[in-house]
Amino acid sequence: MKKYFSFVLFLCITVLITPPALSQEAIEISRLLENDSDISVRDMSNVNSKVVVADTLRGWSLDWVGGLNGSQASYDNWSQGGVNTISVTASTVFNAKYRKGKFAYALATNFKYGKSRIEDEGTRKTDDRIAINNKFSYLFDDERWSAFGNINFSTQFDQGFDYSTDPPTVISRFFAPAYFTQIGGIAFQPEDYFTAEAGLAMKETIISDTDLSTRYGLEPGESFRFEPGYSLAMNFEKKIVSNVRLISSVETFTNMQRHIDNTDVNFSNELIGKINDYLNMSFQFVMVYDSDFSREVQIKQVLSAGLSYSIL
Numbered sequence: 001m002k003k004y005f006s007f008v009l010f011l012c013i014t015v016l017i018t019p020p021a022l023s024q025e026a027i028e029i030s031r032l033l034e035n036d037s038d039i040s041v042r043d044m045s046n047v048n049s050k051v052v053v054a055d056t057l058r059g060w061s062l063d064w065v066g067g068l069n070g071s072q073a074s075y076d077n078w079s080q081g082g083v084n085t086i087s088v089t090a091s092t093v094f095n096a097k098y099r100k101g102k103f104a105y106a107l108a109t110n111f112k113y114g115k116s117r118i119e120d121e122g123t124r125k126t127d128d129r130i131a132i133n134n135k136f137s138y139l140f141d142d143e144r145w146s147a148f149g150n151i152n153f154s155t156q157f158d159q160g161f162d163y164s165t166d167p168p169t170v171i172s173r174f175f176a177p178a179y180f181t182q183i184g185g186i187a188f189q190p191e192d193y194f195t196a197e198a199g200l201a202m203k204e205t206i207i208s209d210t211d212l213s214t215r216y217g218l219e220p221g222e223s224f225r226f227e228p229g230y231s232l233a234m235n236f237e238k239k240i241v242s243n244v245r246l247i248s249s250v251e252t253f254t255n256m257q258r259h260i261d262n263t264d265v266n267f268s269n270e271l272i273g274k275i276n277d278y279l280n281m282s283f284q285f286v287m288v289y290d291s292d293f294s295r296e297v298q299i300k301q302v303l304s305a306g307l308s309y310s311i312l
Contacts, residue, residue, distance in 0.1 A: 057099040062312045067091045069114075069282070069306030089114025089127050089304065094312075104137040104146075113157050124163070127302070128156040137187070144190055148197065150183040175208035177216045181253070183231050193238035201231040203253055217292030229255045243274045265289040281305045 069089045075082035091112040098105045114127035134151040155178035161168040185199015205225045207213050213222050233251040240246045247270045254263040267287040274280050281304070288298040 057097060057104075059098065059100070061097045063093075063095040063310075064312035065093050065308055065310050067093075067280075067306055067308040069304040071304060083121075084119040085116055087114060087116035087126055089306070102139040104139065106133075106135045106137075108133045108135075125158055125160060128158055128160070130155050130157060144188060146187045146189070148183075148185060148187045148199070150181070152179075152181045152183075154179050170209075171212065171215060173209050173212070175206055176212050178206040178208070180204040180206070181231075185231070193236060195233075195235045197231070197233045197235075199231055201229050201253055203227045203229065203255075215293065227253075227255045228257070229253055245272045245274075246270075247272070262291045263289075264291075278307055278309060279305070280308050 067090070069091070070087060072086040073082065074084050089112060091110070093111075094107075094109045096107040108131075110129060110131040112127050112129040114125070115123055116126045117123045130153075132153045136149045137146045138148075139146045155175055156172060157174060159170050159174075160172035162171050181201060181203045183197075183199045183201040185197060187195055187197045189195045203226075205216060205218065205227070207216060207218055207223050210221050210223055214220055218225050231251065231253050233249065235249045237245065237247045247268075249266075249268050251266045251268075252263050254260060265288070269285045271283045272280060273282070283303045284301060286298075286300040288300075290298070
């Protein structure tokens with residue numbers, strides 16, 4: 001794991017000192033698809049889905065943003081070679097926050113779906129996410145500390161394929177897998193931009209297509225698994241330079257009935273640069289370790305530019 005975190009540190013420094021290029025997304029997608037699999041099959045990223053209820057809020061606050069990102073690369077008689085690609089990703093993020101006295105509630109939904117068409121390869125999925133997070137909080141007298149309860153859900157819209165087989169093999173579908181998690185514990189927020197959480201957790205895995213059960217750690221033919229455990233999380237969100245915001249989180253889930261080596265780890269990062277009220281650029285970097293799916297670390301990285309519009 002150490003070599004991956006060294007790579008993350010180097011990558012973050014590089015992103016901060018290197019101007020992004022619009023065509024980079026097409027290049028990155030082409031690289032990610034070289035392994036002949038959908039890059040979003042196991043992306044359980046919660047980037048952009050964390051909601052912090054400000055201590056100045058009274059009553060309700062609603063926020064709804066829709067986005068459309070894309071890229072295109074075309075080559076004709078190009079001496080250095082290249083693959084013609086075009087990709088489009090649509091997303092919508094809705095946040096609702098409420099506070100009354102010492103009680104606070106936050107709802108965050110993050111829906112995203114994207115596809116890329118690659119010359120001679122056809123159309124492949126590049127992003128696919130359904131994430132719904134609910135957080136209930138009760139603030140103590142020292143408002144840096146609070147008790148919280150989370151109820152979260154995540155799955156994907158569409159089928160995912162392993163293209164290394166002929167014909168391609170389905171490795172995910174809607175509700176296969178789907179995850180429900182419930183967490184209750186203590187949170188510490190010393191600053192507006194940083195939160196640490198620890199608590200007891202329950203995790204339910206649902207597989208609507210039992211042909212995929214063994215791929216996600218279930219016994220053949222099983223469609224449901226319950227896991228008791230505990231969870232640790234740290235979340236960071238702050239404007240680091242003018243018009244550039246960094247959202248970063250690391251989350252773990254450890255099954256009490258299994259060895260600690262099987263702890264699920266999700267390390268998510270997103271840099272969002274706002275060009276104007278409608279244009280933005282973003283860079284995502286996600287690392288996931290889930291021993292049920294693979295003993296190797298899963299990595300996703302996407303650089304994109306596009307339109308965003310505030311509906312609420």
